[in-house]
Amino acid sequence: MSRTVIHGGLVVTASDEIHADVLIEGGRVAALAAHGTDVAAGWSADRRIDATGKYVIPGGVDAHTHMEMPFGGTRAADTFETGTRAAAWGGTTTIVDFAIQTVGRSLQEGLDAWHVKADGKCAIDYAFHMILSDVNKSSLKEMDRLVAEGVTSFKLFMAYPGVFYSDDGQILRAMQRASGNGGLIMMHAENGIAIDVLVEQALAEGRTDPRHHGDVRKVALEAEATHRAIQLARVAGSPLYVVHVSADEAVAEIAAARHRGLPVFGETCPQYLFLSTDNLAEPGFEGAKYVCSTPLRPREHQEALWRGLRNNELQVVSTDHCPFCFTGQKDLGRGDFSKIPNGLPGVENRMDLLHQAVVDGHISRRRWIEIACAGPARMFGLYPRKGTIAPGADADIVVYDPGTEQVLSAETHHMDVDYSAYEGKRITGRVETVLSRGVPVIEKGAYVGHTGHGAYVPRGLCQYLG
Ligand code: DUC
Ligand code: ZN
Ligand code: ZN
Numbered sequence: 001m002s003r004t005v006i007h008g009g010l011v012v013t014a015s016d017e018i019h020a021d022v023l024i025e026g027g028r029v030a031a032l033a034a035h036g037t038d039v040a041a042g043w044s045a046d047r048r049i050d051a052t053g054k055y056v057i058p059g060g061v062d063a064h065t066h067m068e069m070p071f072g073g074t075r076a077a078d079t080f081e082t083g084t085r086a087a088a089w090g091g092t093t094t095i096v097d098f099a100i101q102t103v104g105r106s107l108q109e110g111l112d113a114w115h116v117k118a119d120g121k122c123a124i125d126y127a128f129h130m131i132l133s134d135v136n137k138s139s140l141k142e143m144d145r146l147v148a149e150g151v152t153s154f155k156l157f158m159a160y161p162g163v164f165y166s167d168d169g170q171i172l173r174a175m176q177r178a179s180g181n182g183g184l185i186m187m188h189a190e191n192g193i194a195i196d197v198l199v200e201q202a203l204a205e206g207r208t209d210p211r212h213h214g215d216v217r218k219v220a221l222e223a224e225a226t227h228r229a230i231q232l233a234r235v236a237g238s239p240l241y242v243v244h245v246s247a248d249e250a251v252a253e254i255a256a257a258r259h260r261g262l263p264v265f266g267e268t269c270p271q272y273l274f275l276s277t278d279n280l281a282e283p284g285f286e287g288a289k290y291v292c293s294t295p296l297r298p299r300e301h302q303e304a305l306w307r308g309l310r311n312n313e314l315q316v317v318s319t320d321h322c323p324f325c326f327t328g329q330k331d332l333g334r335g336d337f338s339k340i341p342n343g344l345p346g347v348e349n350r351m352d353l354l355h356q357a358v359v360d361g362h363i364s365r366r367r368w369i370e371i372a373c374a375g376p377a378r379m380f381g382l383y384p385r386k387g388t389i390a391p392g393a394d395a396d397i398v399v400y401d402p403g404t405e406q407v408l409s410a411e412t413h414h415m416d417v418d419y420s421a422y423e424g425k426r427i428t429g430r431v432e433t434v435l436s437r438g439v440p441v442i443e444k445g446a447y448v449g450h451t452g453h454g455a456y457v458p459r460g461l462c463q464y465l466g
Pocket of ligand 1: 066071292293342343
């Protein structure tokens with residue numbers, strides 16, 4: 001059995017910061033002990049990693065990615081191979097991607113299709129949520145089996161009529177089913193029916209530029225949908241996880257529900273914390289790079305998101321990684337913003353951007369690990385195997401250098417997309433070494449992993465409930 005020792009670092013988890021050496025045996029964490037124990041106790045090792053002056057943190061868990069997702073007549077540019085490699089470069093060692101049910105097909109067919117895309121291709125471990133595009137008697141029944149087999153969360157859309165959209169009746173039925181089988185309903189909360197009216201009116205009036213994507217997807221329509229989803233979940237007696245929360249009023253809806261004791265959870269993404277409608281309004285067609293849904297909001301919304309993350313009104317930061325190249329993909333919407341494929345690249349940038357938030361004083365170091373590692377692992381039934389450094393946990397570990405500076409850029413990133421949403425942004429901190437189940441994936445600035453190392457991980461139920 002191979003043994004690795006990481007010595008001299010500051011081990012940061014969601015609950016503790018301890019100066020400790022870490023012993024890894026056969027892919028799992030075997031022990032943590034005070035600095036010097038590795039030498040004093042004679043821990044033999046095949047590999048020793050010096051982490052002096054560095055943080056030793058759990059590998060990131062990105063609970064919201066869309067590798068190879070078909071959307072708007074094209075597909076997300078990163079495959080499971082390129083996307084998981086890029087994730088590793090950025091210190092993420094587990095992704096939870098969304099398998100998609102096609103209208104008229106079963107959940108199982110969708111899940112099988114996503115296994116074909118991912119199995120044998122990933123550099124890091126992966127799991128699946130299921131997107132319900134067609135809620136009917138048989139797909140409701142199938143939910144039970146998926147939960148039992150480790151696909152324990154289901155995304156529904158109040159947006160995108162005619163594509164992924166579910167009406168309130170379908171949503172209520174899916175929530176009722178989840179309340180019986182232990183599944184977690186994830187909601188894309190935007191009033192898509194109303195948005196489509198505003199899209200039609202904007203285009204008819206010649207408002208076709210990317211910035212109008214932000215104008216029509218109004219804050220009130222995110223807040224209204226968030227409120228409605230919460231009330232439907234309340235009626236069904238089911239928990240609810242609201243994905244990609246972008247607006248202050250939506251945070252307020254989630255906070256109000258939580259203050260009433262309802263099992264309502266919220267996720268936001270780096271793009272809402274660091275970018276704004278200023279980016280959508282960049283000259284020419286540049287704003288297309290920032291078209292995603294929910295949309296970027298005016299900068300003033302960011303404070304509510306940071307406060308929500310500090311106060312635990314929001315529990316998770318994931319990326320909604322869904323990259324489309326500027327040339328050849330975002331292009332599809334020149335002259336009609338509604339045809340710009342929705343999505344931003346980010347799987348490689350999340351851990352660094354959130355470390356910058358530590359440096360900037362928005363969150364503490366432990367909260368960084370909570371919202372990026374332990375929180376998503378608990379939310380989606382992966383803890384403590386993922387999301388922490390403790391005896392028995394998978395040795396998914398990042399040695400993070402908190403002092404090195406880097407500049408984010410498409411020139412240097414590893415995502416298979418021709419632009420960076422954060423081009424030129426200076427970050428203090430950088431991933432140095434990444435282990436996935438004890439096996440090096442990134443070492444001294446080089447990729448040393450391999451395609452197919454990543455294993456599929458069936459998940460348990462949400463660990464924030466009963
Ligand atoms: N939002 C995006 O921006 N892209 C994919 C799907 C979604 O809901
Ligand atoms: Zn969504
Ligand atoms: Zn998404």
